[in-house]
Amino acid sequence: MAVRSSGNVRITGTAIDDQKVTFQKIVSLSFESDRFTPADELQFTVLDVLNGRFKFITMELNGRKIFDGIVDIQKRVIDQKGNYTSFVCRRKTCMMLDNEVKPYWYFNLTSDQLIKSHALPYGANGAKLPKAAVLPQILAKKGISHWEFLTLFCRLAYHRSPYVDRMGNITCDPFQETEHLFSNSRADGIPFLTAELTDDHYQIISKLSVKTGKAEYGATYGYVLNNASADQFEIVRERYYHPETEWQGEPALSARQYYEDKQAGFFEVTVTVPGIYDIRAGDSARFEDVIGSYYDLYVTKVRLRSDSDGNTMTITLWEKSGLINR
Template sequence: MKIVLTDINGQEKTIRKFKKLVLKEEEGVPAHTLLVRFHSEGEPLSEIAFMRFEDEGKIVFDGIVDTITEFYSEGNYYFEVFGRNRVSLLLDNEVMPAVYSNPTSEQIKEIFLKPYGFSDYVGGTSSYNGIFNVAKGKSPWDIIESFCKTCYETVPYCSPDNVIYFTGLPTGEKITFGKGFDIDFSEYRFDIQRHKIISSVKIKRSEAEDYSTEIFSQEADKRLIQRQRYLNASNTQFTPVFCAEKMLLNGINNSRNISLKCSGLLSDCLGAEASVSVFGRVIDNLKIYGLQINVSENQINTVVELRGNSSYVDT
């Protein structure tokens, strides 16, 4: 396990002992973050531009340095380096306003990915049907996200090796957490967040109509939840009812949240399907949506965040 820091002159410094390391990844949040604190021993540190986190030869994080801090605490000098993965380039830059007609996935890559060092993407050959407007103030990521939501019905994802997935976060093999299963845990917390569940969605099917169609959730009704939303589906390529059912489903899935603390470093499992064995029962239909890797002088652990992953909703 090591951190490789590269300064503005291209010189590398390898750090193998950390006072603190925190890596955070979350589905739907494009920029994963890494914070590293290490002893400085009083020597000056040149300005760091890039940072890479490797474990057993595998790249866990590769990104841009945002801040460098030098400080003194309890008789020791420390440096602290904080950065985001390279997708931060797509978040921090602004694109030129323009109008595109029926842009393809390949064109989106060439215009909005390639200039920032992203040479490849994973996806199909989907094209946007119609006029695609790029407004003033939009970032490359705003454009890519809008394109993917419309053409693939996904939120794009950037892998540790800097490949953009237009098709969304890839899923790995299913993992069962629990004693005697794939991965054990030392801490467990289960939250039911009722406020995230939607009971009905009123739909506007076209510009000529009002919100006259309503889709109900039997799940919300059974749980005595009343929370209504409105959906203008007049400009989507998907059917209005499909979009409304997706909103209801997301609300149900996001209402079940489990947090587990596991020993060791867990990576490459963001987006994986999962189940949890606890108190003699199994909680199934879960998905890993967040990871926080914590490394200190004495221990390594990973906090795994899971939520519901049902593929259907009663309406």
């Protein structure tokens, strides 16, 4: 049985001979997107009789492309019931994760050089950075991926972490202007089947002391960052942080980035909605219900499931205040 209500979803494959095929008999589909990694994943199974071997896959929703990726796995199965083909695909920008940077000290690296050498050849369409920037020096350690190198550059130059927006551009804008309202009480909201609101206090750090030098019997910790969120909940959880070489001379920035990495998702709203919507990681969001309303959220993860039982999406929302470098 084909996927129910799949008329607004169109999946097209490009074979190794560059022939294009639009799949007609999709029996299952799953899609996952995460704001913090450039490797959206699409998995689907079709009953179409296929002879070709495929290299690229695109997926459109209501005529708008929402996935442009490479085929990681194509599996063809023939049994007594017939035959089917399954695909595992990732967004083309996953190549920024799959490829390593040459270990090297880079001097006077500009943002333009960064994008031309570490983003465009590996699936990105372009960049929307806050301004032109140059770093006097930056170290690419052995084993670092192009995405990790891009992230390090943006954190040092712009004090923000990059992500890939809905147009395939590298951006440091923390949130997109597109906003979604999830509500069962508002007529203009997206209704949800279930909602989970989680306060994860274990992620919260109350005090971070950053190493800034050496002492006779240890280290000196000349920079201390206290967390107002921890004070609110009366949480005591102290850490001593020794920044890596690339953060030397930036104790305040390294401390704020450490906080962000550890506790950005300390408050989480997870909603499951019926149907398929054009919701992307990085979009802004609001949640309204009788149990509470939250207006300063953003989408961190999107999961789509589609099979003979219907279509559902699970969207994970975090508070914008968790991204302190914004």
